[in-house]
Amino acid sequence: MLRRPSGRLASRNGPMESCVVMLKAMRASRAFRRSLIVVVVAAVAGALVRVQGKGSVAPTIGGWRQLSGPHFR
Amino acid sequence: MSTVLLVGVGALGARAGRQLGATRGIDRILVADRRADRAEALRKFLGAKAETVEWSARRPLPPGVDAVACALPAGDDVPLVIAALESGVPIATSGDNQESIATLLRLNDEALASGVAVLAGCGLAPGLSDVLAAHAATLLDTVDEIHVSRAGVAGPDSEASMRRLHSERPHEVIGGALNEVRRRSTHELIWFPEPVGDKECELIGAGVALLHKSFPSAARITVRAVEPEPRSTGWFRRNDPGDNWGATRVEVWGRIGNARVPVIYGSVGRTATIGGAVLGVATALLVGALPEIGGAQPGVTGLAGCVVPEAFLAELDRRGITASKFEGVPVA
Structure with a gap:
């Protein structure tokens, strides 16, 4: 165990x-x-990695929806 | 009145011929193939619009041709492109070979000088995947990364090309520069639209250079593909691999404001049918038969550089080729 040196101890x-x-x-x-x-x-x-990093994760659970509509989106 | 020379009537070329025959504004199709019976079969199918011609890349192009659709095996398309450049006729080619696409891109100066448009990689991937990448890019402010995956081959020649691609050292864009990959990475499990589903894909170099030219700001571009089955199982396979399903999946990362988001598009169908439709529509673009889908400028480029993506996808949709978007949630 560490003890703080003191004058009493030294004396x-x-x-x-x-x-x-x-x-x-x-x-x-x-x-x-x-x-x-x-x-x-x-x-x-x-904190820097968390804020600045490219840590986005691609969606992995979901499904395919056929493109439709005037803009095919 | 537009005349198209279709060279190569294999699995993909035959489908491209049918698509050209169904395109308004294309009145005459010259069909050339080293096998006369295949060319004759397509001529009979297309009727009065088509005629067969005996032609090879060593000869000058037949007179009156407005555009060339090349469905030759990968690598064989380079002499044909050179012949088209010499004749001043625009050409679309479906070759997916890494080396031949690199050779075509080196012909860019000649194409610019002669004022000829060369559309390289007009198939499933490269081809439709480039259009999907361009379509995804319209949703983003900036594009950081593009990851293309492909499953399926159009026919025996396409299968041989894919096998060669898997044995070559692939290229990929890292840090905005096109580099040769010295050590091939491990397989990656990719989810394609059903019924193809999940497949293990390996890094290849087909079409990376075309995407790099169309998206110079993208810091990372990769192309992966499913390796064809080993030849040892050939007895148990179907005779025509073109009947098998093929699919492409395009994952584009970019920024919308400060948020970094992915856009994932895909398409599934018979590989030869998709490739043939893409080649047919790209050739129609060259002759100006479908002005709404885009316009080709002189030079060698991929489809992403010259099409209006949504109009191109709408045209494919009318021909039975549909595209899908993956919608889901990330699971870290």
Whole structure:
């Protein structure tokens, strides 16, 4: 479990151990920031594809109607 | 008074001859075929309007001909088109061979210089499919994609041509440019009008170049077709494949305002009958017998480039060839 480094912890466990804890916390926050960036980029890309993409689907369920009328439509 | 030279009286050519015989404004039909018995049979059917002629592409066209209807096997039509260009006579040809259509398109400058109209690919697909694509395009503001599918062959020569098309590397338009496809894609299941129904179709190159010329704005154009049955089952097949059903399906994508929508048209019938009717009506267009269906300009083009689609479809409808529209809902 990750713990936030504090002065109390540093004073109790000594400077060496407090440095290790701080390092772990920094790594954890970097990973958190990276994952946050990935999520945001994915959301923006998804929104762009959704709005701008040619995602129309051809009709697949239906039937054929004979063309008729003056304009054959 | 208009005179038409009909060359080739096979499965499709015989039907085209009957259609020409039933067209007002065409008074004389010269029938030429390497088999005299077939030409004579059609002459007897058409009566006083028709006469047989002994003619080959190496000779100049018979005098007094106003237009040529070519129903020769795919590839054999090129010498005939060259002879027609030299004589200054417009010609409609039903050939669906990828290479021969490409050769005809390369003759465009000669056709323009001699002021002769050459209508290439006047059959089921290419042919009626081009007209349906043009008709669909009238419903759209812009055309993005055209996907044509075809099932059925008109006769033994048409079957051989289709077999060859399936063995060649197809062409398709990708990104607005005509390209040779290096790797053939897998089969695609296409729903044609009944009774043909669903068939597996494979990419071929027949008519792609003609559609590309008629719809230069389309970024993607493909043509697919059902592969004929293997020869090993020949004993169990009917003698005349032209009696089999044929169909075409044309899916055109484009925009109406901001919305991107498809328009899907199709037609079904006896393949030779449809092809013959299309060739007959296209030849009638060339001689001006049916001015309401369009007018051909000098140069080599497909039907989409010179017809009034709804008038052409109305003329086919009068001859028993109907078209349909697929109406349905998308299921993602």
